[in-house]
Amino acid sequence: MRKKYGIDTVFTNLQQMAESDTFDAVYIASPNALHKEQAMLMMGHQKHVLCEKPFASHRKEVEEMIAAAKKKHQVCLMEAMKTTFLPNFLQIKQHLDQLGPIRQVVAHYCKYSSRYDAYRSGELPNAFKPELSNGSLMDIGVYLVYPVIYLFGLPNQITARGYKLSSGVDGNGSVLLQYDGHQALFFILKFQRLIYRLKFKARMPPW
The missing domain is CATH 3.30.360.10 (Dihydrodipicolinate Reductase; domain 2)
Known part of the structure; x- marks a missing residue:
């Protein structure tokens, strides 16, 4: 796929991906139960997040994600519901x-x-x-x-x-x-x- 689409940078480790300065935003389309964990990781490294629906597994996770985006990291967090x-x-x-x-x-x-x-x-x-x-x-x-x-x-x-x-x-x-x-x-x-x-x-x- 990297060769087919001419992709310069490929990650196989989420932590290394979050720490990279080669991109500013990420789209999360993993299984629902992983949305919060992965979004928090990316926002913790100043990455803007577009997260697939449903936002997270339950209300508490959503509240923690929003609070992290607004107060802690000041990044854009949005649910991909068009x-x-x-x-x-x-x-x-x-x-x-x-x-x-x-x-x-x-x-x-x-x-x-x-x-x-x-x-x-x-x-x-x-x-x-x-x-x-x-x-x-x-x-x-x-x-x-x-x-x-x-x-x-x-x-x-x-x-x-x-x-x-x-x-x-x-x-x-x-x-x-x-x-x-x-x-x-x-x-x-x-x-x-x-x-x-x-x-x-x-x-x-x-x-």
Whole structure:
């Protein structure tokens, strides 16, 4: 690959990579459970970080990452979630109030994992290892949760249910977010053909 793309510098050790002065920023796309550790290492050596979604395994890790970026190292830390920057999504945000009061948001993301056949045959790919913070909600459910939180803020109540595969990760599930006056319902599935849909239901004028 180095020869194919004419890459001058290659690292096989993360510590040596972090200490190098040959680059200013890094993109982290490793398994979810490694995001925080690797981001902290890079930021500790004044590297800006673009980190794949989900940002980390849980809230505490995210808070530590943000605090390190802001207060300790003063570097840029960003989650690689482009949905809320897309022109079509910005149009939704700009014109959402024209629908009238939102009563319900329903979203589906069902995708047949490219690694599911290997899992069914007895292998254990990284995508199905709970110790790597994987599963349907972490891997694809974030695409549903993220835009709704962006549009409506934090909910008053969260109800979530899931079905765990034999490896311990959730293979499918549902999430219900309760707001004042409306609710958001998500369905997530990792072993069905692709469906990605986001619907808004509103009470149309006159109301």
